[in-house]
Amino acid sequence: MLCQTHLKGVTAEEKELLESIFFHPYDKLEERNGALIMNYMGGKLCLGTNDFGENCGNCRYMPYIVRKILRRQKDFSFGKDGK
């Protein structure tokens, strides 16, 4: 599954941490309209329920720092164009 969930309301400290782990050309975070778009893993675009049936806030594939942000988030969009 390709995760392109949008991270919203990310603090400056969190952003710095995220940039320390997502720096390879293929998983760099993309900034758009104040959100950071994930570009992690591969395959079919995930629309917010992973292949273990978990939602973003509980998604086992996400590093803890990402899950922490997703847990307090209320509104979710997916994909580069924000589905």
Add this chain to the structure above:
Amino acid sequence: MRKEAVKKKDVTENLTKQQLIELDACVSCGECLKWCPIQDATGDPSCSPPERIKAYREFVEEEHGLKGKLFGSKEISEERLKNFRDILYKCVLCGNCGEVCEVGIDTKKLWWTLRKSVCESKVGMPEPLKGVLANYQKTRSPFPKPLTHRYKFWLPEDIKVADKAEIGFYEGCGGAWDAQPSAEGAARLLSAGGPFTLLDPEEAWCCGWPIVAGSGDWSIMPELVKNFVAAVQKKGIKRLAMICPMCRDIFKWLYPEFYGGKLPFEPVMVSEVIAEYIDAGRIKFTKILRETVTNHDPCALARPLVGPPVLDAPRKILNALPGVKVVEMERSRELTRCCGGSAGQRPLNPDLVVKMAKELMYEAKRAGADTIVTSCTACYVSLVGRTHMTPHPAVDDYKHFEEPVKMNDLLQYAAALL
């Protein structure tokens, strides 16, 4: 008579007596070609173990054999060294060749040693691997970012970490930068079974594997071993548990050599500790998951550099999971396939890495698995994270490749059922 003023490097310098004999022992039977994942991916016998051995044997003969005596020992040309380097580094150091070798050549150690010799020769290590070394010189990890925040990536606040403990957890650079869910899963299971501690973040340097085995530069070892032993001892650690089999491999083989004897701590896999906790009734899985899973044995656990393989502990954990049915792949245990994600192949040959990873996923599918789990952070990044650092069309394509099975890390998979 030798003309050059500077003493040139002797091609035999790094090789043990046994390895010199091994160069002569290869009978070119071709058995290893049937098992080599690089052969599967390239179909190119010019980069196979016998060709590599033959090429190096020629170097040795030209310097030390009859040829050298009759015609004078000539310096190996840069071009020939470069050609040799190309075929030597087209290899994931998986050790399959040594496992099946008809004459018992310890190929894995041989490839490590030959990489060292090439790295010290006038041609040096391959260009794309220099970045890893440059990062190490700055950050003490193969990645460009400082060690300071490593635990913030993956360690949840609810997991209790002791200040000192007999069990230490080292998530490795792979766990911190590439496979954070594996690190989190390991820490959850460890803390469910007993106390554990972590190294101070700035002292949790890379184990050295990516630089020493990957690139071939062994010069970092003395400093590395000194730092690691001190960092571990400071925390009262008796057993250092890890989630990267390559870390374990280098700790078991080269650390004692550079330390000058037995290490004051035992390197183990977290899965080995968890298997003991299960036996002792210290960990119970309460949730049920109805699915079929297969275990991928990472190369360095199936064919370690020293000592017996670690094959049963991962299976013990899987078999303890309620509802989960375990199936085996055609190639498992000692003959396991490589995922392709290691030994410098991600920067060097990303297209081959993708081919090898897909091959492994299809093998899991053929076994009837819903999920394939691994016990290695390098497999995790290759199969799940898919962060193959070098831009390449095959990697772009891999981003959209629909995987035939689900993929996960064993400890993370198990921790979800606590």
